[in-house]
Amino acid sequence: MMIEKFEEITAEEQTAVAERDHTVKVCVAAGCLSSQSDQVLAALKDGASDHHGCHVKGVGCMGLCSQGPLVAVESKNSKTGAVMYQNVQPEDAPDIVDSLGKKPVARLELKTNVPFFQRQKKIVLENSGEIDPERIEEYIAAEGYQGLLTAVTEMTPIEVIDEIVRSGLRGRGGGGYPTGLKWTTVAKMDGPTKYVICNADEGDPGAFMDRSVLESDPHRVLEGMAIAGYAVGANEGYIYVRGEYPLAVERLKLAIRQANRLGVLGNRLLGTTFDFNIHIRLGAGAFVCGEETALIASIEGKRGTPRPRPPYPAEYGLWGKPTLINNVETFANVPAILRKGGAWYAGIGTEKSKGTKVFALAGSIQNTGLIEVPMGMSLREIIYDIGGGVPTGECKAVQTGGPSGGCIPADYFDTPVDYESLKALGSIMGSGGMIIMDDSSSMVDVARYFMEFCMTESCGKCIPCRVGTVHMHNLLDKIYKGKAQQRDLDMLEKLCDMVMNTSLCGLGQTAPNPVLSTLRYFRHEYLDLLVDGEGNGRIDTAVAPEPVEA
Amino acid sequence: MKRQTQARIITLKIDGVDVAAREHETILELAQENNIFIPTLCHLDGLSEYGGCRICVVEVKGSNRLFPACMTYATEGMEVITNSERLRLYRYSILDMLFTERNHVCSVCVSNGHCELQYLAAKLGMTRVEVPYLNPNVPVDASHAHFIMDHNRCILCQRCVRVCGEIEGAFTKGVMGRGVNTRIIHDLNGAWGDSATCTSCGKCVNVCPTGALVEKGKSAGEMVKRRDWLPYLRLMQED
Numbered sequence: 047m048m049i050e051k052f053e054e055i056t057a058e059e060q061t062a063v064a065e066r067d068h069t070v071k072v073c074v075a076a077g078c079l080s081s082q083s084d085q086v087l088a089a090l091k092d093g094a095s096d097h098h099g100c101h102v103k104g105v106g107c108m109g110l111c112s113q114g115p116l117v118a119v120e121s122k123n124s125k126t127g128a129v130m131y132q133n134v135q136p137e138d139a140p141d142i143v144d145s146l147g148k149k150p151v152a153r154l155e156l157k158t159n160v161p162f163f164q165r166q167k168k169i170v171l172e173n174s175g176e177i178d179p180e181r182i183e184e185y186i187a188a189e190g191y192q193g194l195l196t197a198v199t200e201m202t203p204i205e206v207i208d209e210i211v212r213s214g215l216r217g218r219g220g221g222g223y224p225t226g227l228k229w230t231t232v233a234k235m236d237g238p239t240k241y242v243i244c245n246a247d248e249g250d251p252g253a254f255m256d257r258s259v260l261e262s263d264p265h266r267v268l269e270g271m272a273i274a275g276y277a278v279g280a281n282e283g284y285i286y287v288r289g290e291y292p293l294a295v296e297r298l299k300l301a302i303r304q305a306n307r308l309g310v311l312g313n314r315l316l317g318t319t320f321d322f323n324i325h326i327r328l329g330a331g332a333f334v335c336g337e338e339t340a341l342i343a344s345i346e347g348k349r350g351t352p353r354p355r356p357p358y359p360a361e362y363g364l365w366g367k368p369t370l371i372n373n374v375e376t377f378a379n380v381p382a383i384l385r386k387g388g389a390w391y392a393g394i395g396t397e398k399s400k401g402t403k404v405f406a407l408a409g410s411i412q413n414t415g416l417i418e419v420p421m422g423m424s425l426r427e428i429i430y431d432i433g434g435g436v437p438t439g440e441c442k443a444v445q446t447g448g449p450s451g452g453c454i455p456a457d458y459f460d461t462p463v464d465y466e467s468l469k470a471l472g473s474i475m476g477s478g479g480m481i482i483m484d485d486s487s488s489m490v491d492v493a494r495y496f497m498e499f500c501m502t503e504s505c506g507k508c509i510p511c512r513v514g515t516v517h518m519h520n521l522l523d524k525i526y527k528g529k530a531q532q533r534d535l536d537m538l539e540k541l542c543d544m545v546m547n548t549s550l551c552g553l554g555q556t557a558p559n560p561v562l563s564t565l566r567y568f569r570h571e572y573l574d575l576l577v578d579g580e581g582n583g584r585i586d587t588a589v590a591p592e593p594v595e596a
Numbered sequence: 597m598k599r600q601t602q603a604r605i606i607t608l609k610i611d612g613v614d615v616a617a618r619e620h621e622t623i624l625e626l627a628q629e630n631n632i633f634i635p636t637l638c639h640l641d642g643l644s645e646y647g648g649c650r651i652c653v654v655e656v657k658g659s660n661r662l663f664p665a666c667m668t669y670a671t672e673g674m675e676v677i678t679n680s681e682r683l684r685l686y687r688y689s690i691l692d693m694l695f696t697e698r699n700h701v702c703s704v705c706v707s708n709g710h711c712e713l714q715y716l717a718a719k720l721g722m723t724r725v726e727v728p729y730l731n732p733n734v735p736v737d738a739s740h741a742h743f744i745m746d747h748n749r750c751i752l753c754q755r756c757v758r759v760c761g762e763i764e765g766a767f768t769k770g771v772m773g774r775g776v777n778t779r780i781i782h783d784l785n786g787a788w789g790d791s792a793t794c795t796s797c798g799k800c801v802n803v804c805p806t807g808a809l810v811e812k813g814k815s816a817g818e819m820v821k822r823r824d825w826l827p828y829l830r831l832m833q834e835d
Contacts (some may be wrong), residue, residue: 148750231829354667502774502775503774504774505774506752506771506773506776509648509649509694511694512776513730516697516730517727526686537726544685544686544690547686548686548689548690
């Protein structure tokens with residue numbers, strides 16, 4: 047019954063597209079909206095209102111946020127494919143409308159045959175920049191909810207999990223825990239009540255992957271969650287979104303309402319006996335609530351502090367019930383896996399890290415924005431080919447994994463990006479923020495910045511993290527200001543070790559990582575700043591003269 | 597914690613001593629049963645476990661991670677080490693953190709000589725702190741008729757918060773703020789004396805490990821706390 051309905055919607059959408067000569071897409075995700083793309087959209091709609099066969103719509107993120115607002119024009123009879131425009135202002139709308147069917151507006155044109163667009167492989171972002179995130183019909187026409195339909199009508203929960211296991215998908219929140227294994231664990235737990243939680247409390251400085259996915263293609267995440275619910279036997283889902291993402295929340299709310307009305311979510315969804323309802327919970331600005339046990343406490347209405355694991359949420363989660371908790375991007379991968387098969391997904395990426403990963407490029411880089419690349423691509427390709435390199439000076443290092451990650455120096459840029467390789471370099475994959483630093487950045491300052499972040503975001507429950515981060519920050523500040531001696535550096539390393547090993551949750555356990563990784567690769571920068579007892583700059587001990595033999 | 601009537605019995609080693617245990621017994625409970633000392637601060641018999649002070653962390657053979665003894669359950673064949681050099685250094689360092697976080701001045705403290713923090717420092721052989729004192733400017737709330745809350749001595753173990761909610765059921769005490777700015781508050785951060793929910797039962801004062809919660813009218817070293825009643829209350833609740 048639902049298949050016919052889907053086909054009907056798809057056919058309607060296709061006829062509508064076929065009738066149009068031109069489709070003008072304006073990015074209305076947060077990046078472009080911040081440079082007034084809503085006014086561009088209004089101006090274009092206004093200008094094209096008497097232009098027959100031209101359809102103007104808002105779409106999700108197109109990736110190259112630094113050149114926003116972005117506009118893409120697709121023409122039915124065009125030989126060159128879509129034309130993209132950058133830095134479009136509302137005043138440019140008449141020119142764009144006039145150019146429809148003729149030569150593109152040269153002064154605004156953005157070349158799409160460059161590595162930034164060519165080298166990417168889009169799975170999670172396949173609909174971003176293509177469909178209107180506020181219309182469920184467009185998502186369905188783009189094969190949306192097909193994965194869920196296949197799962198609930200043709201597969202058993204175990205078969206769904208098998209497909210995920212086969213795909214080799216690993217948690218995209220940063221830890222890289224095998225998703226299939228997590229689903230199996232929750233599915234095996236007894237009990238009539240289980241929960242699925244989507245962690246959208248993205249808080250790493252410089253990371254905006256989850257926000258873009260939620261703003262550009264919210265239905266994708268809902269579909270992933272419903273499939274997960276079917277696989278593990280849960281009937282309730284929660285999306286925990288940080289309160290700083292009002293647009294994502296608004297689009298999610300709209301998407302849930304549309305999906306419920308159409309019967310693809312809610313009770314007896316898609317005409318089956320399976321119920322799945324999704325609720326939204328807003329975070330109140332605590333970074334630590336991205337930690338799963340703290341997130342669960344926060345949903346329960348308690349203070350968002352973590353608790354020791356085990357028991358893991360799979361066993362004792364939300365309201366004490368078995369709970370599956372995955373990141374936005376993990377759920378966004380699921381519909382594609384169900385639609386195209388686990389084997390297809392496993393064919394992308396490296397041996398241990400399958401599929402693609404979305405990264406947010408930020409910092410000192412030409413092409414700031416959102417990219418999706420296959421696992422195993424080298425950092426050099428990401429930074430120089432796709433990112434376009436640093437605008438001024440030399441690229442010095444890249445920071446991955448936010449405050450839990452580390453800095454990777456330029457010498458190691460040929461490393462393939464996967465969970466294990468980055469870990470071996472003392473960093474982590476993390477949720478996907480990449481901050482590129484040129485040679486004007488002081489690594490001590492970078493470490494100090496991240497320590498300050500951890501210090502203010504520590505929840506205050508366990509002593510090592512609560513007080514240790516303050517002392518580490520004070521020591522880093524002292525070093526950076528050229529007032530520290532060797533013994534301060536020794537104390538810093540001692541505290542790093544203590545905080546890493548004795549803290550309760552991931553926040554504290556990984557808080558020393560930025561310090562440890564900068565110490566590992568840029569120790570000389572620390573040593574250069576040290577002074578002796580009289581306050582004079584000290585001689586670098588790294589090149590201290592060999593002791594003379596007696 | 598509810599005991600199972602028909603628990604499986606397992607055996608494990610703590611510091612080389614063979615120990616028999618029920619499932620759902622924590623390493624801390626077993627160590628105490630067998631007279632093996634593990635330092636604790638936030639743990640208190642009769643209250644729920646909190647797992648925040650981290651001073652009870654122990655090593656388990658075969659794992660590089662450290663486990664809080666108060667919240668880690670015994671498993672078959674486990675080999676626990678409670679007193680290695682590594683643990684000693686970490687515990688010492690955690691005490692360093694506590695002594696430097698707020699203003700712990702034992703000589704003028706009413707709990708001098710009856711303070712768990714002071715006791716642990718002496719027991720672990722602490723002679724000095726290795727990091728600078730933070731010397732924060734924190735207030736004292738003496739608005740209550742019988743008790744004083746001195747934030748200078750507070751280690752945020754949250755025993756008072758737990759006893760107030762779990763045993764007295766008043767939920768007067770709460771927590772505010774984040775990180776080093778975390779504070780114990782009364783109701784919605786009002787003065788303790790103005791609290792409409794506080795029953796003045798004094799349980800929080802008696803569970804407090806330091807001189808943060810004390811009775812009025814005590815001079816230095818006079819504040820002795822009584823808490824032998826706690827496990828009984830807990831048992832009564834379970835029945």
